[in-house]
Amino acid sequence: MKEMVIQTNRLTKKYKGQTAVRDISINVEKGKIYGLLGRNGAGKTTIMKMILGLTTVTSGEIKVFNEKLKGNESSIYPRIGAIIETPGFYPNLTGTENLKIFAKLRGMTREDGIKHALEVVNLPYKDKKLFSNYSLGMKQRLGIANAIMHEPELLILDEPTNGLDPIGIAEMRSFIRKLSEERGITILISSHILSEIDQLADTIGIIHKGVLLEESSREELEKRNRKYISLEISNASKAINILEEKLHLSDYEVEEDTKIRVYDLEVSMAGINKLLVSAGIEVSELHLCHESLEDYFKKITGGEGIA
Ligand SMILES: Nc1ncnc2c1ncn2[C@@H]1O[C@H](COP(=O)(O)OP(=O)(O)OP(=O)(O)O)[C@@H](O)[C@H]1O
Ligand SMILES: [Mg+2]
Incomplete structure (x- = not known):
């Protein structure tokens, strides 16, 4: 105890x-x-x-x-x-x-x-x-x-x-x-x-x-902070169509017109890159990220965040 x-x-x-x-x-x-x-x-x-x-x-x-x-x-x-x-x-x-x-x-x-x-x-x-x-x-x-x-x-x-x-x-x-x-x-x-x-x-x-x-506890919070692939591309909606159709992605979030977060980590980053580039979409950034504590707080406080 x-x-x-x-x-x-x-x-x-x-x-x-x-x-x-x-x-x-x-x-x-x-x-x-x-x-x-x-x-x-x-x-x-x-x-x-x-x-x-x-x-x-x-x-x-x-x-x-x-x-x-x-x-x-x-x-x-x-x-x-x-x-x-x-x-x-x-x-x-x-x-x-x-x-x-x-x-x-x-x-x-x-x-x-x-x-x-x-x-x-x-x-x-x-x-x-x-x-x-x-x-x-x-x-x-x-x-x-x-x-x-x-x-x-x-x-x-x-x-x-x-x-x-x-x-x-x-x-x-x-x-x-x-x-x-x-x-x-x-x-x-x-x-x-x-x-x-x-x-x-x-x-x-x-x-x-x-x-x-x-x-x-800190450990609990850290576990909850999910990993994701951050994508910066020329056209998010077009990219989503392709990713859904070809890779059957469903766990993602569109942040801006040009930014997507892919939470499904089964797919390879190289595979995503190749697919998008071959469809004529420019990929300016592609990397693995960790959701920060701040992101998490924003989520649970209904978007207001803390600091
Ligand atoms: N003596 C008081 N009389 C009336 N309302 C009060 C009094 N003290 C605090 N409050 C109200 O209670 C709420 C909580 O205030 P509190 O000072 O506990 O917040 P806090 O989290 O410490 O904020 P801060 O980061 O600004 O110090 C606020 O809405 C504040 O206006
Ligand atoms: Mg105070």
Whole structure:
């Protein structure tokens, strides 16, 4: 049996009669990175806020560490670290001073937690630089340090790479991976950027308009991404006629007037080429492709896609 760290059961949130999250049941496995993927307004932050008790639950249930959250908040929350909105750091203090204040508020007594957390995110300990002079990347990293300094077992990160440049994004990804691999922390992360979730998450939950469309492991998703032959030709409808008649093709999709995807991989690419060319159709491209995760999401979100 897989051990779950978060399980929600038909979790629902309504804001003044408007449903922001509807009947969402997610399962976050211990030690794994779970990526919530969805467009702006999909409901990602609302789900995280409900788990963290920052907004009320309209209906449904949340279990964390195998216990009902309701009634067990005081034993569960100390085991969680989170970044939801930018934590209110003091601009006139240094990073280390800021963390000391937050540590005190949480009743943390050991200072090596702060030192260690700063090490993980590559920020200097007891540096003189004030928070107000930090770059956005440094601010986000301090946010992570703040979330991990009490050594939580579960980390909840709402769009931790928002606003970062590509190098900042790559760095953030490596910290998150490090926390997962080296410390075995379970991580729930959200993003509206597909490639980000794709590169990090072991399990992906796709949220669209408040509904969980799918929850799959990376392997399951990869299996579902079909292979196909991509054809670029001078005339798609003429080509289709020939392919249907001579090769009895039926599993294909016309993308544009000049582009076809053939999912039937029994036929040889050389055979297709020869046939079309001999019928006077120009073949400008012919190659084997893998349907991307993005294609897949477009399909299940009804063509809207994610990022
Ligand atoms: N406090 C609130 N009052 C009323 N409606 C809200 C409130 N917070 C969120 N909503 C609505 O709930 C829905 C889900 O919002 P949420 O912030 O959870 O989405 P999200 O997936 O985090 O989006 P984003 O990618 O923009 O952060 C949206 O329609 C939003 O307008
Ligand atoms: Mg959000």
